[in-house]
Amino acid sequence: MPGTSGNGAVTRSTLRQQIADALRDEVLSGRLQPGQAFTVKEIADQYGVSATPVREALVDLSAQGLLEADQHRGFHVREYSVADFRGLVEARSLVIDGMFHALDHGRPAFRDPTEPRTAAALAGVRRRGEEARRAANAGDLTVLIGYDLRFWRELSSLFGNPYLVDFLHRLRVQTWVCTVQHLRRVTDLRGHLWADHTELIDALVRRDTVEARSIVAAHHAHSLSLIENLTTG
Template identity: 75%
Template sequence: MSGSGGNGVVTRSTLRQQIADALRDEVLAGRLQPGQEFTVKEIAEQYGVSATPVREALVDLSAQGLLEADQHRGFRVHEYSPADYRGMIEARGLVTDGMFHSLAASGMKQLSAPRAAAALAAVRRRGEEAQRAATAGELNILIGYDLRFWRELSGLFDNPYLTDFLHRLRVQTWVCTVQHLRQVDDLKGYLWSGHTELVDVLALRDHAAARAIVAEYNAHALALIERLAAE
């Protein structure tokens, strides 16, 4: 693990976060498979660090629903079912619908009109990167940009609890999605690419259109996962 800070000192909390982020990325990339088991000792040896920050990182990931803890055997990657995915999608839809309704009703009250427009433009640029990755079928690249897109979009509402909750939901849905999409050889045409369209209707404060775009996206994603799970 690399050092952080100007003096190169890595604190235990920094290591904890770095290890959690690295393992989350391993799960999202499909390199840690559903049901795969490992111990604190194995991860500590892999990263060349002590057991304490590793154990803390694994507990954090378990709290986020990405891992399962077994008192006697260590940890395993959580395996999500289509029913889990449906629940995540429903929860995610309720959150985004509330966001869009708030934006349509009052806009970004904490920002002036020029700053609000600039903030949306920045989110749109992130969406353009996500769209390019989706169109090309580049799943790993898409996941990174998509998570940043939704984090920055939800961040416009100036509510860190909302941002963190939606980010956690999106990570969980991506973990479930990855577990099924890895069986598809060519992902072109499979991946949602409506990011900029969504930003454009939000700029117009069109709550109904934004809701329709996300509803179509969620229906497409759910149908895809259920079909892949059945094959």
């Protein structure tokens, strides 16, 4: 029956997303290491599900740059080089600068911070930034990643372009995947992690894109310096 088929498709799609989200968290937490290989069957057995949604989830994560397919053998966690990281940082810099360009030219985002819906959205973004700051200052990488991704996703959504939101989110996930491959080796991360989220949102509320660009440039320079020092030191 059409209804049964539709429900089955929805269930499989939901399961596919749940598996993809779980595996992404495994990679970001460092529990799945760079280069670590596995098969569809191994993941299906681990989660107690059929192979089809697992295969679809792994293909999705491969398309997002988190995994790589091994011909006829399975998948492995992608290993990012420093050159890859530089490229990712440059790409996200260009996307963010495009957001600020839109703000410079009077797009609706941040037009009136006192408008109730805009004010509520900005307050939510700021809360994510405050939580990210606390996690960074405490050196809690896992919590920081979660709030940082939410901060940027919610911030970018204020510019009204869902394609931009998805693209920037993918870039930030990829840069975090690369970053954790190195940061997990550091025993105490306090003082090493960028935490100027609230300063950035405050600058954007003031429509001060000069200051916002300066904050983002410092963020990117910090990220590059951190990874380059870890890989050479």
